[in-house]
Amino acid sequence: MTIETGWWSQRFAPEGSVAAEGIVKQLGRPEMDPLTVLVREAAQNSWDARREDGPVDFGINLRRLGALTARWRETLLPPPAADSQSTLDAVLSEDSVLLVVSDRNTVGLGGPIRAGTRPDADEKADFVQFMRNVGEPRDQEFGGGTYGFGKGIFYRLSRAGAILVDTRTSGAMPSRRLMGAALGESYYVRDQRYTGRHWWGAIGDTVADPLLDQHAETVGHVLGLPGFGEAESGTDIVIIAADLGSVLGGQDSSTRTLDQAAEYLGSSILWHLWPKFKAADDRYMRFRVTVEGQEVELPSPEEIDELRGFVEALGDVRSGFGVPYARTVAPKHAGSFSLKLLPAKRPDVQPIVDAARPLTGSLHHVARMRTPELVVDYFPTAVHPDARLAYCAVFKASLDADAAFALSEPPTHDAWIARGLRGANLGVVQGLTRFLHREVAEVIAPKTAPPTEASRGMGELSARLGILIPTSDVQQEGRTDPSNRSGHGDNRSGRRRSGSGSDATRGSGQRNAARKPRIVGAPRLEVHDEVPYFVATVDIPASDVERRVRAFVDVVVEGGKAEDEPPEGASIPQIVGSQSDCGADPIPGSIITVGPGDRTEWTVYASYVEDAVVRFRVSELASDGGRHAQ
Template sequence: MSAAWWSQAFAPEGSAAAEGIVKQLGRPSLDPLTVLVREAAQNSWDARTPDGVVDFGVDVRILGDDVAAWRRLLLPGPAEGSGVDLDAVLQPGGVVLVVSDRHTVGLGGPVRAGERASDDEKPDFVQFLRNVGEPSDHQFGGGTYGFGKAIFYRLSRAGAILVDTNTAAGGPAGRRLMGAALGHSWYLGDRRFTGRHWWGHVAPDDVPDPVLDTHAEALAESLGLPGFADGRTGTDIVILAADLGLTGSETDIRERSPHEAATFIASSILWNLWPKMIPDDDGRHMRFRVGVNGSQDLLPAPAAFDELEPFVDALRDVRVGRGAPYSRTVAPKHAGSFAMAVAGAPAGAGRLMIEAAKPFDGPPRHVARMRVAELVVDYLIGPSHPDARFAYGGVFKASEDADALFASSEPPTHDDWVAKGLSGTARGVVQGARSFVQKQLDERLGHGPQAGGVGGQGLGQLASFLAGVVPGRIFGQAAGGTEAGDGERDGVAGGWTGEVDVSGAASAGSGPGGGTAAGAALRRGGRPRVTGTPMLQVHQGLAYLVATVKVPGADVARILSADVDVVVEGGGRESEAPLGAAVPEIMQWRSAGGDVVENGRSVRISAGDESDWYVYATHVPDAVVRFNVSQVSADAS
């Protein structure tokens, strides 16, 4: 089966010009490579199969010696004057980006736009390769009108892509290979052309169709594409002559190398798609691989990065219903949920994989906003944490009832919620969501109205302030007196907080790159953290504060240490107790099963799976205290 390029002429009744399609993305503020992974992953997630985990990969490939096969297959290109010059870009030093997904349904349905899809299929092929601006037919999908596919063409220096897909429908038409290009409108003699081009098998009626079945398989193999020999379904989209973008300072700007581009793409995936890496209740999630010239590495779990861990914890709280509801008096009465988690502020610059596409400067103090599909829309900045040693991350997730209203506020790149131009309920929901999130942050960070007597003075003010400092999964708060059940004073008698402090003792694996082998093993599981709600317990007439510490699994033994400090107004640690005042003290570590008990501040945790531990501290009446848990050493031998 022969294949060639075919150029679309304007129909007498009018057609869409290529320029208009490319410009539909506008001028995004995001880096084009970031837009690419966001849009491509949305498409892949919407096309997921019900029984599999979506595998998503990006391969930055240099043509090199393979260029002869590419030129033989794709040349001659569209006619001169079309704006698509494949001859100039298909050179040994040329770069192609191969964006792949597996365990997706592929681009199925009819191969021609005028045909009706059957009841059990979706017209994905024509929606991606032929039509423009069709509404999404995926409930709670990440996309809206499909304009995002323009990024594939914009990233190509020739405006050209090649699509290889293996559809869930199977059969001879299940495997499809087709090319497409967007140039600019042009004239050939007196005849005007739209600037849209397709590469494929040109049928007798002069309309191009995809190359099918074994012919598609043979051609894809000749180009070195990933293929579908393992029988999985999915799609490979190849961006010809990819523009990898620029890097460097203002005085030393240069083009990204393939390895720099791969690192930036991996970083963009982590910041924009981390929610899809966390399995839901049914185990559904996405796995991401990025590499150069076919050598792809699996991206680490987002919780392995200090900068992302509070966002991960906040999302987990939202998923299990522990978030604060965004409630309204009129429909939709439940429009979303908010949660926030606090962690130690990362010390210095993080690993390159997280820094390359980081969407903000400094420690996290942001809220990741997302719709039901859990694809990050943006990071809404909030106030700084009152204690510079800490950072926080929040999540606001739209409800199913309000999802369409938030979708209507998004630009084609889905990277903002814009109330301007909306009206009625949609405008109220979108504007109200921003106010709701800001109010939640103010309350948790102590910037809202203070409680506790006239003028908000005394311990009541301090307790109210700390009630805002200690939200979510990492922090807990309770009130109690010198004995369980004693009364309150000024609204709160005695409080406590639990938190993870990573700014203290050095630990194996700290520093850029993860450090020692032991550090790498520990990094895979994350760091120990205080979880749940600490309790006030009374034993033989004495009161104790008990915090639960979750210790991730690791391949090496570790020594953990706990401290407990009185917190003063402003969130700082009391450096010297008043004369005669009681000072809290760590008494004991105890395993959840009770089989291991270690008196004192430190405990040795053997190598093994994740485990829960209890830390016991003496109770100090009428004080707010802070638990700190840190790793002080690891045994790499």
């Protein structure tokens, strides 16, 4: 049976229609690069269409039309009517780029093929929602998308505003469908106005319909489309004559090559889809970017310094260890938050990481996401006051609050905007900003009360590393000076303090016996040359004789005891050196030797061990090398 194929152009209906210009403009002018918008929109569509079993395979392939040019021209030409000003004829050349977005293990675009037909009870109208309708409310509960405006990016990236869609549905009776679509500008043919929307397929009595099953397979093979295996379901969206954008803006811009575009697409996948690389169950996504059949290597987000902290923070949220975004009214639990503190490092300059980097400066951002775990944005909060430190955090909306955040998103799903919301939805979105700033401040700029003997050593470091160190408990050994209830001494400036007051009135022997070396203030984390250290301040009182003090650092296990033997393969923190307050060169090792003289303070450095609870302590060595009884 011969089927007539060609382009069918939509007339404005007497009651009104949607002009093509309006569909493309629904995207607005996103700040993100169009290739990044494509990655985000396509991945959301694929994730919402996932099947219940196994991961989603998501791929992007770039290639020149090349030797297939004649076949494509024969199949898709002539273009829509001349009055439509279609450029399809001009762009179908050997140098034209085909950008193919593919997913597998998804349900495909099923349901009716015409918009006016009611879907069966077990069907969703996916085909007409993507190919024909505009602005229809989503029917995917807790889906990544909201309304279908974002699909305009597929047309915007085509130099002819044209795409070709090849899909195979899942289920007991799978169906393959092949159809083209194009968006141009509205126009007149004599007195009849046309919307600028066009469809390619089987020309019927009133509209164009998709090619089905064997006809779709035959034409798909002629055009060199990926096709589907016997048990496969999914969708291929071909952007015809893709505009790959520019490497740089302004006068120095140059058109991206295929390799540069692939690199940028891969980088966008890493930055915006990293939560989907690893999920809590078997429902995750596998990503693939290819250029002329050659695959671009995508590292795991856990292997990238700038993403590893976000991955760990999301792991905490998934495991129920996040800080709840609690409200007094419904929805009372609106989401969870987790933050990871880390040394500030120079940004990774791997091209695959750097190409689509959405952040500048040190990490001080919260990756915000709804329940589908697709990154909405990187919300900037306060920069860490210590330039050597940075942090990254994750906020994930709860199921109860997901709808409120979905309503706040623009068509590109890249922000949460409170403007225009009402009631509880407004409260949820507005309150989140305050919540995030407050939680970040609790970690990087905590307001702590003066420490007591019971809380010594838990102040600054526990507040700043409470999420980095699971039990939020960095401890110290030794009693505080009763004359100094703050525990900081009065030597925080780092200057040497001369004996005075009660110290000066004692005899030298009494002074030495009464005042033992001790840890003062709050232990803390410091980063030097991108290496983190646990740090404590040791006060060594004045003495008439030489004193030798040894510093220790222990890993503390449950119950407060020091760890006797670490787990196999685990790192052990070690005292690596110390430095006096007078600015002399650091001294390696754990022993501090101080000659007769005034009181001094020393900074003691211990090697950093991830996910450990540590305790600093000091002991004075007797002249024979043993310790004084304490």
